[in-house]
Amino acid sequence: MINLHNFFKIALAAVVLTLSCKQPNQGTLNEDAQPEKIQLISKGELVVLMSNNISSYYVLNGQPRGFEYEMLKYFCEDNGLLLQLKVMREWEFMLDSLDAGKGDLAAGNITVTKARKELVDFSPEILRTRQVLVQRLPEGYKKLTKKQRQARMVSDALELAGKKVHVNAGSSYYDRLVNFRDENGIDMDIVPVGGEIGTDALIRLLADGDIDYTVLDENVARIHAGVYNNIDISVPMSLSQSIAWALPKGHTELADLIASWLEKNKGSSRYNAIYRKYFGSTAQLQIKDNYLSIVSGKISPYDNLIKKHADYIGWDWLLLAAMINKESKFNPNIESPFGAVGLMQLLPATAERFGVMPTELTNPDLNIMAGSRFIQYLDNFWYKRITDSTQVKYFVLASYNAGPGHVLDAMRLAEKHGLDPNLWFDNVALMMLKKSEPSYYRDPVVKSGYCNGMQVVVYVTKVLDYYQKYQEFIVGVGVGTPNTNLAVIM
Numbered sequence: 001m002i003n004l005h006n007f008f009k010i011a012l013a014a015v016v017l018t019l020s021c022k023q024p025n026q027g028t029l030n031e032d033a034q035p036e037k038i039q040l041i042s043k044g045e046l047v048v049l050m051s052n053n054i055s056s057y058y059v060l061n062g063q064p065r066g067f068e069y070e071m072l073k074y075f076c077e078d079n080g081l082l083l084q085l086k087v088m089r090e091w092e093f094m095l096d097s098l099d100a101g102k103g104d105l106a107a108g109n110i111t112v113t114k115a116r117k118e119l120v121d122f123s124p125e126i127l128r129t130r131q132v133l134v135q136r137l138p139e140g141y142k143k144l145t146k147k148q149r150q151a152r153m154v155s156d157a158l159e160l161a162g163k164k165v166h167v168n169a170g171s172s173y174y175d176r177l178v179n180f181r182d183e184n185g186i187d188m189d190i191v192p193v194g195g196e197i198g199t200d201a202l203i204r205l206l207a208d209g210d211i212d213y214t215v216l217d218e219n220v221a222r223i224h225a226g227v228y229n230n231i232d233i234s235v236p237m238s239l240s241q242s243i244a245w246a247l248p249k250g251h252t253e254l255a256d257l258i259a260s261w262l263e264k265n266k267g268s269s270r271y272n273a274i275y276r277k278y279f280g281s282t283a284q285l286q287i288k289d290n291y292l293s294i295v296s297g298k299i300s301p302y303d304n305l306i307k308k309h310a311d312y313i314g315w316d317w318l319l320l321a322a323m324i325n326k327e328s329k330f331n332p333n334i335e336s337p338f339g340a341v342g343l344m345q346l347l348p349a350t351a352e353r354f355g356v357m358p359t360e361l362t363n364p365d366l367n368i369m370a371g372s373r374f375i376q377y378l379d380n381f382w383y384k385r386i387t388d389s390t391q392v393k394y395f396v397l398a399s400y401n402a403g404p405g406h407v408l409d410a411m412r413l414a415e416k417h418g419l420d421p422n423l424w425f426d427n428v429a430l431m432m433l434k435k436s437e438p439s440y441y442r443d444p445v446v447k448s449g450y451c452n453g454m455q456v457v458v459y460v461t462k463v464l465d466y467y468q469k470y471q472e473f474i475v476g477v478g479v480g481t482p483n484t485n486l487a488v489i490m
Helices: 004-015 067-079 091-099 146-151 172-184 199-207 218-227 252-265 269-279 283-296 303-313 317-328 348-353 364-383 389-402 404-416 424-434 453-476
Strands: 045-051 058-060 063-065 082-088 105-111 127-129 131-136 164-168 189-193 213-217 231-236 241-247
Touching (some): 045 067, 067 105, 067 269, 091 241, 131 218, 199 213, 199 218, 218 269, 317 364, 404 453, 424 453
Parallel strands (some): 164 189
């Protein structure tokens, strides 16, 4: 018997074009099992503990981005590995979690330090940077001369005497400030901030006037300076430092693989293109318009509408958002070659069943209303047949894509072939894949005929992929309830 989870490790890489690394199948909406100590080669996957921030990994318009995310995806492509991210809400626990066997690797603009080398090993550097002071430009700075600005700002790190500097506890910034204060004997108030307030949030507090100073790596600070036009990053706080990926002690097989790959690829045209995309002179312009959405926990411009209609039908709004992403990439004006229109790609006949006219389908509110009412109808349809609420969601997703008739066919085929007709993954989904084969779609138990089953199964899997990413993303920016059992599969 083919195992569908293993099948998708191969099939989705070829079928799904939105992400370059292979996509494993998700068996449940919530994974309760705790990760085992990773055996990289035998499992064929790379489990990465990752920070959620604008330089390393974030979600924009439903899509994963970030310099280190793209580098890891690049590495996985070249080495035939699945990339599995576990987004850490609190940065200071990352290296301890890595040491405890929760992942193969940790990434998140991690500075190599002597103290950290005692706990973990490091890859060769992926980039080099230095720490800089981040401070707010004086009020009315545009009308001031350069000399007047400098007079009202810190122009040398020694001038931090008597100042209050906020940095994340456990970060290399905190360690550097403590050393700097002690080495120079200055009276500087270093305020440790918990990991639940990430770098992005600290910069927002600084730009808004709630805090006055913080410290960042220059490459990351440059992005923020392009986003907020009232901050200055010109004062250095350290010499050049290496940024690298952290690995558990003794993980030599992976360490050698990464070292060999970096030696070959660092400085390549693709590496340089990824670097320029996030840290080059035009990177800030590409990120600026969407940055506040990233750090405030927005998935799309239509979050409020999605929440309203999801609440009406009793659905998690993030799951509804994941469907809309898969259907339309949040484009309200898109029309498919088959006549499906708008955010939820509704056929005019379907929309009319729920009170929305064809001319109204490009209206985001009305489109989501009709689509969510259709989901409600499908919910009721499947709750009469399946008792497990999680399984119902899978069957609803499949039916939204292909219609209930094809899903019922796959259920009957599953029962005929000794599988469980009430379980989607590895059972009904396996028979859905078979519905493109004549010997199956011509079976007497099949009532709706041929179906491109691969399309249906990929649809369900991709929606669940997006759903998990959104859950981790929302937690990562401090919105919603943490769920430490969820992983992000890339």
